[in-house]
Amino acid sequence: MNLKSTIQSILFVAAAPVSLNKLAKALGAKKEEIKKALEELRAEHQNSGIILLEHGEDYLLSTNPENAKVVKEFLNAELREKLTDASLETLAIIAYKQPVTRTEIEAVRGVNSQYTLRLLAMRGLIEKIPDPGDARQNLYRTTHEFLQHLGLSSPRDLPDFEELTSAVKPPEGFDNLKPA
Template sequence: MASKEANLEALLYAAGDNGLEEQNLTEMLEIDGESLDKVAQNLQQKLTQDADSGLQLIHIAHTYKLTTSPQTAKIIEKYFQKDLTKNLSQSALEILAIVAYRQPITRVEIDDIRGVNSSGALQTLVWRGLIKADGKKDAPGHPKLYVTTDYFLQYFNYHSLADLPLIEDFADNDSNGEIDLFEAKGTADKQMQKEEE
């Protein structure tokens, strides 16, 4: 059975950037606030003593978070400067487009549209922060529903999903019906301007 420290570490890892508030942690770990402080101190000590650990535990505004440690700043900066889309496979880009236009959507529904298994590329997109699981479908097995993230909008310079190119633009485009949805911001607006002229 996992220790309280291991459970706290796992919960904070799963919570990601948002972290977890003290009240939620005391309920999930089934301990009081004083015990939570002690468990958190033990975990922080463990992470600090491990010279190879790239993580640290922080406590801000009644919220605990796992973050990268200061000594890993250079590699983390390098990671965020990297163009995450350059190494995305064609299948990952296809899935990203499907999720963008059909969200919320399950993996099985994505597989049906593409005709092949999409689980590997789907997980890559989740890892890259471009899509996320957001609830479950009311269907047998309760499969996860996937949607694009705020990071997706930020990265491709969209203010909202309404800025995505219209589906009609894919068929009307001069380049044999092909259009790059990730470089087509404003295409719909330009088309409307042409029609008005």
Template sequence: MNKEQNTMIDFAALLEAVLFFKTEPISIKKLAEALEAPEPTVAMGLKELADRLKGRGIVLMEKDNDVMLGTIPEAGGIIEKLKREEITKEIGKAGLETLSIVLYKGPISRSRIDHIRGVNSAFILRNLLVRGLVERVSDPGHARGFLYRATFDLLSYLGILKPEELPEYELIDQGIADFEKCSDEEEGNETTENATTREEV
């Protein structure tokens, strides 16, 4: 194996890590931006990754110009069984927290949910999607982005017609907005302080 092949395999592993972390479709363009690599290089890396995944339980799924990791069709039966088991479990504190954010602030991006919670919410959102409590819709502000919102089934279960009918909706909605504003200001202050420190040094 030559040096070029070895480098491509390393890049393919990096792509696999990013796709595993995302747990949702991402465009080749965004992958290129995130990895600071040319799109042709990303395309070659994805081809290498697809080849490496052959014969395994994970596959590289492609649609239009988006890619994501998925499971092989042969595992469909056991995956559905596991999904049904997940649906019957309690969603837990993290699930309730994430669901509340989606209810009061949705449609909302995953990055904003992560920002409000302070942790990665990818797997929590996946569980909520599986249970039919939230749904993913296209983000009108970003051609290949997604937003999360409560499903009609969830609203029906809660006995409301729209999120605005939730208890203390305006108060909680404003509280979350104030928290985001304060958090953004703190991050801005930290960035300014770090820049000042570097200048002094």
């Protein structure tokens, strides 16, 4: 296993900073080995668009602050565009299964959904709330703004899931998408 590459992958998909302890435990490595790999990552990304942020013993990959203006303009332009198929798919999963974890969303979609979730949250269509059953993760649910866009007063007013899916065979992976 390439420790540095594996750490980079974990930090890339993580929605929040990851602690040194969590990395060491997940990878079965000593803290010193993890720190060495993190320092190598930091050096490699020094002049990159992606940088390694460190706060105490928590680590996160982030965009380089030097690119903040361009990144902000890009994201604002994306917010003005129509929702992508990935966004609509993610929004449908959240609407019918809410509240739902990112892991559950990704299990249905089969891909990392961090970017899509971030865009939906920036548009005000979903919100992240603490999971009362597991303080380490969050739940996602639709917002009042989502309901307003659809002209609904409650998620219960969404079209009946069973009725919708009985007319159309769901795509592969969606057969387990029953409303919560």
